[in-house]
Amino acid sequence: MIPNLVGAGLIVIGAGIGLGQIGRGAMEGIARQPEATGKIQTAMIIIAALLEGLAFGALFLGR
Amino acid sequence: MKSRISSFSALYFTLLIALLPLNIQASGMSNIGENAPAQQEEGAVDTQEKISAYIEHHIKDAHDFHLFSYNDSEGHRKHVGFPLPVIVYTSQGVRAFMSSEFHHDDSGHHVVAKDGVSLVKYHEKIYELGQGEDHLSFDADHHPENAHAVLDLSITKSVFGFLLVSLLLLFGFRSLANQYKKRSIPVGFGRVLEPLVLYVRDEIARPNIGEKHYKRFTGFLLTVFFFIWASNLLGLTPLGFNITGQLAVTFTLALFTYIITQFSGNKDYWKHIFWMPGVPAPMKVILAPIELLGTITKPFSLMIRLFANISAGHIVVMSLISIAIIMKSSMGVVGATALSFALSFFLTLIELLVAFLQAYIFTMLSALFIGMAVQEHDHH
DSSP, X not given: OHHHXXXXXXXXXXXXXXXXXXXXXXXXXXXXXXXGXXXXXXHHHHHHHHHHHHHHHHHHHTO | OHHHHHHHHHHHHHHHHHHHHHHHHHHHHSOXXXXXXXXXXXXXXXXXXXXXXXXXXXXXXXXXXXXXXXXXXXXXXXXXXXXXXXXXXXXXXXXXXXGGGGTTOOBSOSOEEETTEEEEEETTEEEEEOTTOOSOOBOTTSOBSSEEEOEEOOOOHHHHHHHHHHHHHHHHHHHHHHHHHHOSSOOTTHHHHHHHHHHIIIIIIHHHHOTTTHHHHHHHHHHHHHHHHHHHHHHHSTTOOOSTTSHHHHHHHHHHHHHHHHHHOOHHHHHHHHSOTTSOHHHHHHHHHHHHHHHHHHHHHHHHHHHHHHHXXXXXXXXXXXXXXXXXXXXXXXXHHHHHHHHHHHHHHHHHHHHHHHHHHHHHHHHHHHHHHHOOOOOO
C-alpha cells in the first residue's frame, strides 16, 4: 500500500515537472511569436495529452 | 416554443444538480429501522467508508438504473429508478429477464431461478450457481467458490446510455443533414453542430492526415468526436451515467483507431516499422520490436487517457458532493452544503471543459496516428 502511494506521488511530481516544462516552452514561444499562438497551443495540448496518458497509465498500472 | 422547452430542461437539470447533495444528505439523516436487512443500508451515506463504497458503486457499471433511494415514513428503503434487461449466456443457454427480479440485491443472497439455472448478482457480476446449490458461498479471499461467472450480454446502465447517445446523435445529425436539402444554412440546433463538424474536418482531419486522404477518415473522426463528447456530457448530468469511464467502452474506441490505422497503413508505414530506413543495420534490428510495440502502446494510451480522465473527474465531483455529509457535524448542515455546492459547481464547470478536451484529444491523436500511417514520404 505505502509503496503504491509513494509511487503515485513520484508519478505526479514527474508529470507536474513535465507539464511545467511544456507550459513554459509554449509561453516563451507565444511571447516570441504571438502570430503562431494557434499552432503552438495545438502542439502544446498534444504533448500534454501524451504526457498525461503516460502518467495515467503509470497510475493505473500501479493501482 | 423550442427555446422554452430547452430553457425548462436546463432549469430542471440545474435544480437537480443543486438538489443532489441535499438528497444524499436527506437520506443520510433519516433513520433506518433497527431490523432493516443489510442491503437497506446502501444509499444512507454518513461515514467515509460508505461514501467510498457509494462512489465506487457509481463508477462501476450497474444492471439497473438507479436514481436515488430514500426511507419512507415506516422506515422501508425505497429505490427510485427503473430495471434494465438482463441477458446472460449460461451453461443451459440464453436466459433473459428484467433486473428487478434481483430486488436491488448486490450481495449474492437473492437467487433467481430460471428454467433450471440459478443466478445471483454479486458486486454487479452475475454468477451461475453450481448444480444443487441454493446459496452463494465464498472462499477465504471473498471470491465466490460454488458458482462461475456467465457471459453477460445485459443492457446495463452504460449500454443504455450508449444507445441513448447514439439515438441522440442520429436524431441531431439526421435533422442537420436533411436541412441541407432545403437550405444552405442550417437553423436551430444544426447551427451548433455545423461549426463543430467543420472544425473537426478542417482543424483536425485535414492538417493531420493530409489533403489527399482526409476525406476517407473524416466520418470516423466525426463519429468518435461526437460520441465521446456527448457521452462525457451525459456523464455530467445527475442521471449517473459513466459511459466513457468504462474501460470496455474506451477499449473499443481505441480498438477502432488501432484497426483503422493498421489497415490503412501504406508501404512506407510498414517499412518504417520493420526496416527503418536511414539507420545502421544493427539499429534496424533493435528498432523493429520497439516500433512494433509502439503501434500497440499508442491506442493503449488513448484507452487509458480517456478512461482515467473521466473516472477521475467523476470521483472528484462525487467526493466534493460528499463534503456536505462529511463536514456536516463540524460546519453545520447549511455551511457544509454551501461549501460542497460551491466546490462541486466550479469543478463541474471544469469538467465541462474536460469533456470537450478529451473528445478533442482522442480525435486529434487518432487523426495523428492515421496520418502517420497514410502519409507519403518523399525520400531525397
